[in-house]
Amino acid sequence: MPQSLFIVKRMAALLVAACAITSLRAQSADPRDAPPNEERLLNTTVPDIPLTTVSGARATLSQIAHGRPLLLAFVFTRCSGVCSPFLTSWRSADRAIAHGRYLRLALSFDPRDTSTDMFTLARHHALDDNDDWTFAVGDPSDVRRLADATGFWWAWDETRQQFDHPAMLAGIRDGRLVRLLVGGSITSARLDELVREVSGEFVRSYPLPGRVSFRCVRYDPATGRTTLDWGFALLLIPIAATGIGTLVMFAAGARVRGKE
Amino acid sequence: MASVASTVTVPAADVYRTRLIRVTLVWVLTALVLFPVLAILGLLMRAQQGGYLQSTPPEVFYAIMTLHGLGMVGLWFVAGMAVISVLLANYVKPTTAVSWIAYGATLAGVVLLLAATLIGRLGVGWYFLYPLPFHSGGTWPPWATASLFAALAIMGVGWTVWSADLLFAIARRYRLSHALGWHYLSGATTPDVPPIIIISTVSFIGVLAGLVAAVVILVLVALEQFGSGFTNDALLIKNLTFYFGHMVVNITMYFGVAMVYEVLPAYTGRPWKTNTLVVLAWNLVLFLVMFAYLHHLYMDFAQPRWLQVTGQLSSYLISVPAAVVTIFSTLVLIYGSTMRWRLPSVMLFLGVMGWAIGGVAAVIDSTVAVNTRFHNTLWVPAHFHTYFVMGVMLMILGTVFHLVTDLSKVPERSALTKTIVGTVGLGGYGFLLMFYLAGVASVPRRYAVYPAEVAVGTTFAKVSLIFIAVLLVGALVYIWETGRRCLKAFSS
Numbered sequence: 001m002p003q004s005l006f007i008v009k010r011m012a013a014l015l016v017a018a019c020a021i022t023s024l025r026a027q028s029a030d031p032r033d034a035p036p037n038e039e040r041l042l043n044t045t046v047p048d049i050p051l052t053t054v055s056g057a058r059a060t061l062s063q064i065a066h067g068r069p070l071l072l073a074f075v076f077t078r079c080s081g082v083c084s085p086f087l088t089s090w091r092s093a094d095r096a097i098a099h100g101r102y103l104r105l106a107l108s109f110d111p112r113d114t115s116t117d118m119f120t121l122a123r124h125h126a127l128d129d130n131d132d133w134t135f136a137v138g139d140p141s142d143v144r145r146l147a148d149a150t151g152f153w154w155a156w157d158e159t160r161q162q163f164d165h166p167a168m169l170a171g172i173r174d175g176r177l178v179r180l181l182v183g184g185s186i187t188s189a190r191l192d193e194l195v196r197e198v199s200g201e202f203v204r205s206y207p208l209p210g211r212v213s214f215r216c217v218r219y220d221p222a223t224g225r226t227t228l229d230w231g232f233a234l235l236l237i238p239i240a241a242t243g244i245g246t247l248v249m250f251a252a253g254a255r256v257r258g259k260e
Numbered sequence: 261m262a263s264v265a266s267t268v269t270v271p272a273a274d275v276y277r278t279r280l281i282r283v284t285l286v287w288v289l290t291a292l293v294l295f296p297v298l299a300i301l302g303l304l305m306r307a308q309q310g311g312y313l314q315s316t317p318p319e320v321f322y323a324i325m326t327l328h329g330l331g332m333v334g335l336w337f338v339a340g341m342a343v344i345s346v347l348l349a350n351y352v353k354p355t356t357a358v359s360w361i362a363y364g365a366t367l368a369g370v371v372l373l374l375a376a377t378l379i380g381r382l383g384v385g386w387y388f389l390y391p392l393p394f395h396s397g398g399t400w401p402p403w404a405t406a407s408l409f410a411a412l413a414i415m416g417v418g419w420t421v422w423s424a425d426l427l428f429a430i431a432r433r434y435r436l437s438h439a440l441g442w443h444y445l446s447g448a449t450t451p452d453v454p455p456i457i458i459i460s461t462v463s464f465i466g467v468l469a470g471l472v473a474a475v476v477i478l479v480l481v482a483l484e485q486f487g488s489g490f491t492n493d494a495l496l497i498k499n500l501t502f503y504f505g506h507m508v509v510n511i512t513m514y515f516g517v518a519m520v521y522e523v524l525p526a527y528t529g530r531p532w533k534t535n536t537l538v539v540l541a542w543n544l545v546l547f548l549v550m551f552a553y554l555h556h557l558y559m560d561f562a563q564p565r566w567l568q569v570t571g572q573l574s575s576y577l578i579s580v581p582a583a584v585v586t587i588f589s590t591l592v593l594i595y596g597s598t599m600r601w602r603l604p605s606v607m608l609f610l611g612v613m614g615w616a617i618g619g620v621a622a623v624i625d626s627t628v629a630v631n632t633r634f635h636n637t638l639w640v641p642a643h644f645h646t647y648f649v650m651g652v653m654l655m656i657l658g659t660v661f662h663l664v665t666d667l668s669k670v671p672e673r674s675a676l677t678k679t680i681v682g683t684v685g686l687g688g689y690g691f692l693l694m695f696y697l698a699g700v701a702s703v704p705r706r707y708a709v710y711p712a713e714v715a716v717g718t719t720f721a722k723v724s725l726i727f728i729a730v731l732l733v734g735a736l737v738y739i740w741e742t743g744r745r746c747l748k749a750f751s752s
Contacts (some may be wrong), residue, residue: 039491043395176397204561213490214480216499217562226564231496237476238503239550242469246436249424253431 036151036168038180039212046149046172049142051107054119054128054135061105061146062175064134069102069198070172074143074152076110076163077117082184086167087125089186096188102195104133109147109154110163111140150177171198179205279356280349281667285750287342287363288660292739292746294335294370299735301328303728308708310721319399321708322383329386330373334415336652337508338366340515341419343659345426347522348460352433358425365418372411380404385706387505388412390481390497413478420471427464430457440546441539455534455542459518462546463511469550470507473500495562499553506553513615513647514545516655517586520608523659524590527605528597532589541581548578555626559635568628575626583619587612603677604665607658610685611651618647621696636706638717639699642692649731650688661742667749673741680738687731694724 048060061070073090075083087106094104108118118135122128127135138146147153150172154165167184170177171194181194197203214231301324307313308321341362345354376382382404384393393405430439434453437443439461441453477500484492525532554571557563590612599605621643625634634640665672703710703717710717 037491039391039494042391043397045397212493214496215493216496217564219562226562228564231493234476234480234496235499235503238469238472238500241472242465245424245468246427246465249428250431250436250439253428253433254435256432 036153036166036180036182038151038182041149041151041177041180044149044177046170046175046177047142047145048175049138049146051136051138052115054115054122056115064105064136065103065172069178069195069200070105071102071194071198072105072107072146072150072170072172073168074109074147074154074165075106075121076108077113077121078110078162080160080162082165082167084124086184086186087121089184090169090191091125091127093186093188093191097192097195102132102198106133106135107143107146108137109143109152109165113137151180169194171195173198173200179203276353276356277349280346280354280359282750283356283359283363284342284346285664285746287338287359288664289743289746289750290363290367291335291339291342292743294331296732296735296739298328298331298335299728299732301331303725303732306721306724306728309710309717310725311718314709318708319381319383322385322706323377323381323400325706326383326385326388327373327377331370332648333386333505333509333512334366334369336648336656337512337515338362338419339656339660340512340652341422341426343656343663344456344460344463344515344518346663347456347519347659348426348429350522351454351457352429354429355425358422362418362422365414369411369415369418372407372414376400376404376407376411380407382408384408387501389501390477390492390494394485409478409481412474416471416474416478420468423464423467423471427461427468430461430464434461436461440543441534442543444534444536444539453534455521455532455538456518458534458539458542459514459521462542462549463514463518465546466507466511466514466549470504470511473504473507476500477504495557495560498557498560502553502556506556507549509644509648510549510552513652514582516611516652517582517615519655519659520586520590520612523604523662524593524608526662527600527602527608528593529599530593530597532593537585538589541585544581545578548574548581552578555631558628558631572626572628576623579619579623583616587616602672603680604658604662606677606681607654607661610681611654611658614650614654614688615647615652618643618645618651621646633702634699636704637699638695638703638705638720641705642695642699645695646692650692654684657738657742661738661745664742664745664749668745668752670745670748676737676741680734680741683730683734683737687727687729687734690727691724691731694720694727 046061048062050058050060051064052058053064073086075087077083090104106118106121115135115137118137119128122133122135127133150168150170152166152168152170154163156162157164166182169181169186169191171179171181179194179197181190193203193205197205214234215229216231216235217226218229219226304313305321305324305328308316342359345359348354380400380403382393382396382400384405388408393408396402396405434451434457438451438453439457441458443451444453477497480492480497480500484490521532551570551574554563554567555575557571558568590609594609621639624630625639625643698717698720701714701716701720703714703720707714707717710721
């Protein structure tokens with residue numbers, strides 16, 4: 001009926017307006033301020049790019065992984081910021097957990113890096129003779145494709161003569177992105193979750209604050225409590241809109257009866 | 261010799277009724293064509309699970325599963341709407357043009373769905389749970405997802421207008437309090453409101469709520485895809501999706517039940533009058549149906565516990581007013597009556613029986629502790645196929661046969677009635693039994709091929725093929741008998 005449709009349209013318009021405001025707010029922020037958006041990337045097919053390892057061998061990502069799950073980090077050897085502490089943190093957390101059957105890959109995104117540079121980096125972290133760890137370089141365009149598929153980004157900072165970039169681990173299984181772990185410091189607990197997830201186990205997760213609009217519930221990992229969020233109100237729209245629409249329709253029906 | 265031309269004035273009411281019957285017959289004929297096609301898709305799925313068609317890639321299985329699921333849910337919903345509207349025309353006056361608009365929208369939607377699934381190989385299942393449609397992993401192209409949502413939008417608009425028109429038709433004759441039968445609660449018996457009006461009012465309000473939920477889903481998804489500013493909350497979309505999906509399926513059941521209330525008295529010789537119990541039952545249904553969908557989210561650990569409890573309570577409670585009252589009343593209506601056991605009455609009775617059996621299985625599955633074990637097993641398709649195939653489908657088909665026999669004046673043949681009832685009963689329950697047994701054996705649902713751990717699922721699927729074939733024979737005999745009556749009624 002026109003009346004009910006009118007109400008539905010008004011509700012939809014309000015929803016659109018609310019979403020548009022949210023979108024504008026999200027778009028106005030510098031994307032580099034936020035970590036990669038995992039929700040948009042999960043299950044994405046990761047390009048099977050060719051790489052050159054520190055031993056000089058040429059092999060694709062899948063050949064290097066050899067059927068194993070893969071944890072991938074983008075680094076560059078001239079990094080004076082997060083790269084080295086990040087690798088140290090990863091190595092420490094890795095030693096603290098029991099899982100072993102997965103590949104750790106550190107890939108340079110800096111076109112200036114050579115396999116020799118990456119070998120030096122591996123040796124600096126005492127990982128040069130560890131078969132579970134691979135340090136590699138790739139063709140810049142291939143590395144860019146892989147970075148895009150995993151949400152990794154970098155930007156040259158002229159002032160600091162450094163690349164600005166996030167520190168993150170991408171969990172890949174069977175050529176698809178399974179989970180991202182973002183942050184310069186990796187705890188063994190979080191790495192354990194990532195490894196279990198990438199090994200095919202179901203691991204509970206919750207989205208980062210501010211990423212998802214109209215969330216149904218909010219989970220507090222500190223307390224383990226779940227509380228209702230504003231998105232839950234959208235569940236009431238069908239009941240409210242139909243209730244109002246029904247009343248309007250029967251009021252219009254009464255007018256028709258009155259005229260007859 | 262001069263000829264004399266005579267003009268016959270046809271009463272407006274007759275013209276209206278003829279138009280309404282014509283559009284209803286078009287709906288019925290379309291349903292009779294689509295039903296066996298969709299059923300054969302189901303047969304193909306069970307064949308693949310039974311170890312046949314091994315060269316068929318799994319993504320084809322999932323595309324067929326999507327078409328079969330969405331097709332059957334949509335088919336019986338529109339068939340229910342069409343039949344209900346012609347039954348309602350005994351009391352109120354729905355708009356025939358709106359029914360045609362809904363028909364056009366449904367056809368357009370069907371074409372888009374066929375393209376998305378058969379050409380695009382869209383394999384998202386009938387519930388198209390976010391974000392799966394947008395993460396095909398290369399299995400289906402983006403246009404297939406766009407086709408799915410376009411189909412849902414077009415059909416959604418058509419069905420919303422149709423439901424609103426039917427509800428408005430009731431509103432033009434009854435006050436809301438009368439349409440919901442509230443005056444019976446205070447002891448009044450006038451105006452006399454037949455049960456079909458009360459059940460239809462409840463059903464159309466429910467349908468509209470479900471369709472509004474679909475609108476919210478479409479808006480949120482469109483904003484994410486075109487606005488690129490935010491990501492949707494998967495849990496919110498899942499809540500909305502099952503609010504919509506469960507509502508549509510649930511209300512289709514209630515259409516069938518409304519038909520039982522309206523048509524069965526013609527065979528028992530006793531009227532089925534509205535009383536306090538019927539009013540209380542269906543008003544409670546209107547309240548509880550808004551929350552029953554929550555049992556679809558038991559597996560979502562982030563869903564607050566009180567919502568899970570609400571889901572279990574409403575699923576339990578809703579079976580009392582709708583099912584128990586109707587089943588009990590049906591038995592009371594038949595017991596001691598001079599019942600004429602014809603094809604429509606047998607199908608309506610078997611439909612109520614199927615509803616009861618499927619309902620018990622559903623209540624078992626809606627128990628959180630049980631659902632933890634059963635949720636992803638074939639027990640779930642077992643129970644929803646029970647109340648769909650052996651429940652609402654029989655109710656609608658029985659009513660259709662009642663209508664077309666009445667319109668065509670083609671007498672019913674006893675031998676064919678026995679053939680239809682025998683084959684549909686044996687084939688239907690045999691096919692369902694294989695689902696139930698597989699569910700108890702923890703055979704997972706939605707598997708194209710069973711791994712070694714649940715290889716017993718292959719045997720159950722193989723046996724079910726025999727029963728499906730028997731069911732199809734019965735269905736085809738029914739379709740032949742009903743189809744020719746439809747065509748005769750249409751031409752006259």
